[in-house]
Amino acid sequence: MPDADALFVALDDSTFQPTDLCRGPWTPDSQHGGPGAALVARAIVAADSHGPMQVARLTLELLRPVPLAPLRLETAVPRPGRKVQLVEASVFAGDIEVLRGRALRIRIADVADADGHAPIDDPLPPIPDATTPFAFDTQAESWEGFHNTAVDVRFVEGSWAAPGPAAAWFRLTVPVVAGEEISPLARVLAAADFGNGISRVLDSSQHLFINPDLTVHVARPPEGEWVAMRSSTTTTANGIGMAESALFDQRGRVGRAVQSLLVDPR
Numbered sequence: 001m002p003d004a005d006a007l008f009v010a011l012d013d014s015t016f017q018p019t020d021l022c023r024g025p026w027t028p029d030s031q032h033g034g035p036g037a038a039l040v041a042r043a044i045v046a047a048d049s050h051g052p053m054q055v056a057r058l059t060l061e062l063l064r065p066v067p068l069a070p071l072r073l074e075t076a077v078p079r080p081g082r083k084v085q086l087v088e089a090s091v092f093a094g095d096i097e098v099l100r101g102r103a104l105r106i107r108i109a110d111v112a113d114a115d116g117h118a119p120i121d122d123p124l125p126p127i128p129d130a131t132t133p134f135a136f137d138t139q140a141e142s143w144e145g146f147h148n149t150a151v152d153v154r155f156v157e158g159s160w161a162a163p164g165p166a167a168a169w170f171r172l173t174v175p176v177v178a179g180e181e182i183s184p185l186a187r188v189l190a191a192a193d194f195g196n197g198i199s200r201v202l203d204s205s206q207h208l209f210i211n212p213d214l215t216v217h218v219a220r221p222p223e224g225e226w227v228a229m230r231s232s233t234t235t236t237a238n239g240i241g242m243a244e245s246a247l248f249d250q251r252g253r254v255g256r257a258v259q260s261l262l263v264d265p266r
Contacts, residue, residue: 006178007035007150011070018068021174023145025197026210030065032146036091037189037214038176040101043075043089045183050082053105055185059215064098066091071098083107122246122253125167125228128154134168147197150174151190157230158198166198167230184221188247191227192216192257196243199231206266209233209241211259222249229257239263 004019011017016039024032037060044055072092079086084106091099134153152173158166170191176182196211228248235241241261247254 004174006175007146008039008071008176009178014073016071016073016177018066018071020068020144021146021150022066022068023143025145025147026208027065028143028145030067033060033062033066033193033211033214034146034151034190035176036060036062036066036071036099037101037193038172038182038186039071039073040089040091040099041186041189042176042180042183043073044087044101044103044105045185047075047077047087047089048080049077049085049105050080052108053085054108054221055087055103055218056106057215057217058101058103058185058189060189060213061100062098062212062214063100064093064096066098067093069093122230124248124250124252125169125230126156127250128156128169128226134160147194151194153194155198156228160198163201163203164199165230165232167228168194168198169226169228170194171225171227184223185218187225187227188216188218188222188255189214191229192245192247193259195229195231195245195257196233196241196259196261198229199233199243199245201233201235202263208262208264208266209235210262210264211243212262213260214257215259216247216255216257218247218255220254222247222254223251224249226250227254233261235261235263 008016022031022035152171154169229245231245243259245257
């Protein structure tokens with residue numbers, strides 16, 4: 001098992017070394033989408049603002065496989081508004097941009113009479129049984145990484161073994177960056193990249209269904225360590241698909257995630 005205790009180690013203010021805990025399921029030479037998504041979320045949350053702001057939407061574009069090599073992070077605020085802002089973060093491996101995030105932040109205000117409205121047909125998934133963690137089949141893989149080592153997964157509807165819609169709870173077990181607290185947004189982004197995996201409709205030994213993007217809308221920051229997703233996947237004969245996930249914490253609905261899918265035979 002990797003002996004790392006975080007996803008990334010900061011080499012300086014803008015450079016980060018991925019640990020073995022970032023490895024993804026498709027190849028041992030590149031990262032799972034979750035760690036990079038969480039690193040981008042960390043940068044966007046930290047970007048300067050005129051006052052209290054919350055990320056309402058964050059879109060990630062996975063431009064190339066993200067290597068297990070030092071990564072440079074650049075952040076910009078192209079629209080520094082007082083009520084609505086756009087924040088961008090790009091991740092580079094050497095001189096090559098491998099991951100790009102663009103977020104919409106909205107000012108936080110007291111609108112008490114707007115609280116408590118949520119879809120009545122989208123109930124909270126059952127709270128996970130603390131004694132039943134899910135174990136990925138590491139015998140089917142020759143490496144350990146993010147999905148089977150750095151995240152605690154609890155299925156409560158469907159299962160990894162049965163294709164189709166599913167719901168599961170996720171908890172990061174290590175910090176995103178060594179020595180730092182995990183932000184609520186980073187917890188959401190780290191979990192949201194699993195949507196196409198838990199709701200797969202194709203046999204992963206016969207097909208790839210890789211997401212080159214991830215868009216997350218968040219109505220409020222999640223509370224606590226656990227984030228749940230109720231996910232479903234659609235695929236088509238033209239090699240394109242989509243995974244949709246409703247996002248929850250233990251208090252209720254917090255947002256939605258959508259992934260475009262590149263579908264290929266192995």
